[in-house]
Amino acid sequence: MKPLKTLLVDDEYSAIEGLAIRLAAFSQISIIGHACSVDEAMALISESAPDLIFLDIEMPGKSGFELIKQLQPESCPAIIFVTAFHQYAVKAFEVRALDYLLKPVKKERLAEAIARVSSRLDSPANKQHMLEVRDILLNGDTARLTEPGSAYRIEQEKLVIQDGHHPAQLIPYADILWIDAAGDYMCVHTRDDTFVMRARLKSLINDVLPDGFLRIHKSTIVNLQHVARLEPLINSEYNLTLVNSKSLKVSRTYSRQLKLSLSGDKAG
Structure with a gap:
């Protein structure tokens, strides 16, 4: 199989450099260029017709999803989304991207993503697959893509838990009873299970969790829907x-x- 003509798109040049260094270990990848914006990327796509794009999602001005909207049917390459925000994984799957990688990109996950692309690229279904991605975006199925001021709250009904090695776990917010901190990790508790995610309590409560979750201690958040009793103690x-x-x-x-x-919940 000839090397895949690969384009790197990220608004941070240091991220492009880091990914290029990692990709140098893969003989099936031939980097033909890089771009720091959607407009630059579109120009390179027109010139070079890449087979594969490693595409950052969160970029100033136009997001990675905006780039896909602009792709022409006859030049739809394979897409691997790259993001620092695990909640974007939900949208990556919703638009049927071949894969997504969390920053910083780990070698094992990179190898898995490249293997997946290589196995599917020559498939007759691959072009149709990418056209479906484009159609989904053009048809406006991305109403939940972003909310002003938040890069995390992509999926409004589920918390995405991703450790970088395993498929994302989607936990409905309604099922979460409480969350407590264990160093740099959070333990997310439902009635039946406990899930561990790498995050900070402040980021969860400010940027991720919907209304109805409240901090009750420096290391604890509760879902108000699941509170049964509140009893006074001293102090x-x-x-x-x-x-x-x-x-x-x-x-x-x-x-x-x-x-x-x-009180507000009861009054409502």
């Missing part, structure tokens, strides 16, 4: 009991907001 602290009988401590710092939020 303005509380003991919170969830519907599964799990007991959690509410610190003084967060007790007032919790009472207000629960």
Whole structure:
């Protein structure tokens, strides 16, 4: 099989350099150029007709999804999305990209993605596959693509948990009872399971979780839908009991907001 003519698209040149270094280990990849914007990428695509594009999603001005919208039916290359934000994985799958990689790109995942592309590129179904991607985007099925001010909240009903080695796990927000911190990791608890994800509590509560989740301690977030009881302790602290009988401590710092939020829920 001849080497795949490959284009790298990312608004950060350091990311392009890092990916190019990793790709040098793969004989089936021939890098024909790089671009730091959608407009630059489109010019190179017209000139070079690449077989494969490693495409950053989050770029100023026009996103990676905007580039796909501009592709012509006769020149649809294979696409591997590259993103620093795991929530974009949901949209990558929704538009049926061949694969996606989380930054920083790991060699094992890169090898898997390249192998997947190589096995499918000569398939008669591949071009139709990429045309479907383009059609999905052109038909406006990306209403949830982004929300102003947030690069994380792509999927409004599910939390995406991705460790870089395994397929993404999609956990409905409604199923989450509470989340607690363990260093740089979060333990996401449902009635039946506990999932571990690499994240910070502040980022989760500010950028990821929808309304209805509230911080009750420096290391704990609860889903208000699953609160069964709230009992006062000393020093303005509380003991919170969830519907599964799990007991959690509410610190003084967060007790007032919790009472207000629960009162609002009952009033509504």
